[in-house]
Amino acid sequence: MPRSLLWCLAGLLLGAGSVSGFWFFQQQFPDLPVESPEPIAQGDGLQPLLSPNPHAAERCAELLGIRERDTPADPTNFGVRRPTDSSGGLVPDQPSLVVVHETVLSLEDTLHFFQTPHPRDADQASYHLLLDRNGTAYRLVPDLNRAFGAGWSAWGDATIRHHPATTPLAGGSLNNVALHISLESPEDGRGDDDAHGGYSKSQYLRLAEHVLIWQLRWGIPMRRITTHESVDRSHSRRDPRSFRWERFDRAWDVAAKRCGISIDGPYGIDAKPAMTASVQQDR
Numbered sequence: 001m002p003r004s005l006l007w008c009l010a011g012l013l014l015g016a017g018s019v020s021g022f023w024f025f026q027q028q029f030p031d032l033p034v035e036s037p038e039p040i041a042q043g044d045g046l047q048p049l050l051s052p053n054p055h056a057a058e059r060c061a062e063l064l065g066i067r068e069r070d071t072p073a074d075p076t077n078f079g080v081r082r083p084t085d086s087s088g089g090l091v092p093d094q095p096s097l098v099v100v101h102e103t104v105l106s107l108e109d110t111l112h113f114f115q116t117p118h119p120r121d122a123d124q125a126s127y128h129l130l131l132d133r134n135g136t137a138y139r140l141v142p143d144l145n146r147a148f149g150a151g152w153s154a155w156g157d158a159t160i161r162h163h164p165a166t167t168p169l170a171g172g173s174l175n176n177v178a179l180h181i182s183l184e185s186p187e188d189g190r191g192d193d194d195a196h197g198g199y200s201k202s203q204y205l206r207l208a209e210h211v212l213i214w215q216l217r218w219g220i221p222m223r224r225i226t227t228h229e230s231v232d233r234s235h236s237r238r239d240p241r242s243f244r245w246e247r248f249d250r251a252w253d254v255a256a257k258r259c260g261i262s263i264d265g266p267y268g269i270d271a272k273p274a275m276t277a278s279v280q281q282d283r
C-alpha cells in the first residue's frame with residue numbers, strides 16, 4: 001500500500017475526520033512544495049510601454065506651436081534620474097509616467113519657491129513644467145532630470161526605493177520615472193478647501209498638448225497619465241483638486257488630430273494593452 005494512503009487511513013482510524021486527517025498528512029511531509037508569491041521587483045511595470053519617437057514628438061510640437069519659457073529651478077530643488085537603488089540594483093530611470101499637480105500658490109510665489117535654494121531635503125521640490133492661468137508653459141526642470149514632485153508615491157504596487165529601509169523615506173517614490181506638470185490654481189484655490197473654481201480652457205488645451213508631446217517622446221500610453229492624488233502614499237496630497245478628466249480628454253483629442261495621431265490608436269484612452277506593442281499606425 002502507498003505510504004500516503006497509509007497516513008490517510010491512519011488519520012481516519014484515529015477518528016480525526018477528513019480535514020484533520022489532511023492536516024496530519026501535511027505534518028508528516030513538511031517538505032511538500034509551498035506556493036509563495038514572486039517578490040515584486042523594484043519599479044516593475046514602470047518602463048515605457050510604447051517605442052519612444054522623438055522625431056514624431058518634435059514634429060507634433062512644431063504643428064502645435066509649443067513654446068516653453070525657460071525659468072530653471074535652483075539646482076538644490078532637482079536631481080539626476082538614478083540608474084541604481086541604494087543597494088546598487090538596477091532600477092528604471094526613463095520617464096514612463098506623467099503626474100499632474102496644481103500649485104495652490106500663485107504663479108509668482110511658485111516660481112519664487114522653486115528658484116530659491118533649499119539646502120534641507122524636506123524643503124526641496126519642483127515640477128518639470130508649470131502652466132499659468134493663460135496656459136503659458138514655464139520650464140523648470142529638463143525631462144532628463146529628476147524633479148522632486150511626488151515624495152512618498154507608488155503606481156499600484158510599483159515604486160522605487162533609494163533609501164535604506166531604516167529611514168523615514170524608505171517607502172519609495174516615483175520621481176525617478178515621473179514627468180511632473182502643474183497647473184496654476186485659481187484665486188479661490190489658495191487655501192485648503194476640498195474644491196475650487198477649476199482650471200481655464202487654455203490650461204486644459206496646453207496640458208493636453210504637453211502630455212501628448214511627452215507620450216510621443218518617451219513612449220507613454222494614456223493609462224500612465226495620472227494625478228498626484230492618485231499616486232500619493234502619504235495620504236496628504238489631494239491635487240489637482242477640481243480637475244475634470246473629460247475636459248482634458250476633449251483637449252487631447254483636438255491636439256492629437258492636429259498632429260495626425262489616431263485617437264483610437266495606442267496613445268489614446270481606449271488603447272488595449274496588446275495595441276501598445278506597436279506605434280506604427282501613428283507614425
Ligand SMILES: [Zn+2]
Pocket residue numbers: 100101102149228237239
Ligand atoms: Zn502635487
